[in-house]
Amino acid sequence: MIKDLLEHMAYVNLFTRPRRFGKNLNMSMLKYYFEIGCDKMLFHELAISGEKDLCEKYMGKFPVISIS
Secondary structure: OHHHHHHHHOOOOHHHHOOOOOHHHHHHHHHHHHHHOHHHHHHHOOOOHHOOHHHHHHHOEOOOOOOO
16 A cells, blocks of 8 residues: 555545545554654565665655544
């Protein structure tokens, strides 16, 4: 999901899903990926860690604000 989001980046992204389809889980994953000072070991053995260019450019580089 992270790779698709970064490759098809828009100014604003809207995530809609019915109840109980993992919206909060996906938003938490994105938060932990982009957040400054993130623990890169969380993504160590996942497919996104194989995308070295994306990880170097985006992982842990942004302040993240989460509103629910």
